[in-house]
Amino acid sequence: MSLLISPKEFITKMQDNMQRLDKRINNYIIDPNVDNIHDIRTSIRRVDASFRSLPKKIRKRDKICDYITTSKQLFKINSTIRDCDIICEELERHALDSVIYSKLTRSLKREKDAKIKKAKKIALSLNELSVPRVDEGEICQKKLQQRFNKVVTKIIQKIELSFPIVITNSNKIEELHEMRKNCKKLRYMLEILPDDKKEIPKTIIELEKLQDMLGSIHDNDIVIAYLKGARVPKADQSILKNEFLERNHKYEEFVQFCKNDLSNSKQNFFNDMISFINV
Numbered sequence: 001m002s003l004l005i006s007p008k009e010f011i012t013k014m015q016d017n018m019q020r021l022d023k024r025i026n027n028y029i030i031d032p033n034v035d036n037i038h039d040i041r042t043s044i045r046r047v048d049a050s051f052r053s054l055p056k057k058i059r060k061r062d063k064i065c066d067y068i069t070t071s072k073q074l075f076k077i078n079s080t081i082r083d084c085d086i087i088c089e090e091l092e093r094h095a096l097d098s099v100i101y102s103k104l105t106r107s108l109k110r111e112k113d114a115k116i117k118k119a120k121k122i123a124l125s126l127n128e129l130s131v132p133r134v135d136e137g138e139i140c141q142k143k144l145q146q147r148f149n150k151v152v153t154k155i156i157q158k159i160e161l162s163f164p165i166v167i168t169n170s171n172k173i174e175e176l177h178e179m180r181k182n183c184k185k186l187r188y189m190l191e192i193l194p195d196d197k198k199e200i201p202k203t204i205i206e207l208e209k210l211q212d213m214l215g216s217i218h219d220n221d222i223v224i225a226y227l228k229g230a231r232v233p234k235a236d237q238s239i240l241k242n243e244f245l246e247r248n249h250k251y252e253e254f255v256q257f258c259k260n261d262l263s264n265s266k267q268n269f270f271n272d273m274i275s276f277i278n279v
Contacts, residue, residue, distance in 0.1 A: 007139040014050040044075045049188035055143040064132045084112040094239040155186045180214035213254040220247035
């Protein structure tokens with residue numbers, strides 16, 4: 001079974017994604033709070049998935065390249081802002097009475113404020129760019145299908161290759177993070193497809209489970225890396241120990257999920273995704 005998508009259906013989804021991003025940029029400029037940071041990051045991912053699916057001739061247009069480049073800059077800086085929030089939240093949760101951790105939290109909040117100023121400037125520049133327009137008549141069905149299939153196939157292959165690595169070695173931090181990102185990329189690509197594809201929601205649910213588990217592990221990794229770099233005295237490293245314990249527990253849950261809930265259907269999970277595409 002192939003994942004057929006018509007230019008008309010694709011353009012509708014792409015325009016919806018761009019309109020959503022445009023609205024969320026305005027919300028973010030007014031108030032870059034935690035929710036708006038999350039919303040703008042997910043919107044940028046969806047727009048990126050749409051543009052990544054376009055045939056090369058359209059994808060490489062100057063207006064589209066400028067828009068995507070600027071949106072990715074906004075995404076990147078908001079990722080670092082989110083990291084500051086995650087670390088602050090953990091410091092406050094575990095060590096409210098510690099003078100050392102209170103100092104670290106104040107420093108992180110100052111860093112976050114400085115980054116938000118830069119992020120708002122990028123958001124304003126993105127807001128000033130005209131939203132790229134692509135007409136249905138410009139897109140060839142065959143080229144759109146080929147490009148979409150090519151992108152989805154590559155992402156699936158990356159997930160499949162990293163799977164045995166991340167479930168056998170908890171220290172593969174980068175590989176775990178990359179798998180999470182690839183699960184998100186695949187999810188947003190599949191969301192482009194028409195709503196009548198009954199097989200897709202099940203796959204998206206599986207991907208969401210994986211990315212949520214991997215995301216929670218990644219949050220611990222962010223805090224652990226920060227605390228190691230902060231050179232906290234040994235006498236005040238209880239939070240670091242707690243982060244390691246939490247991280248290891250989450251990793252074990254992830255492995256058990258993969259071995260029990262997913263492993264029985266793991267081969268089918270990947271084979272089904274591959275079979276969805278008409279390569």
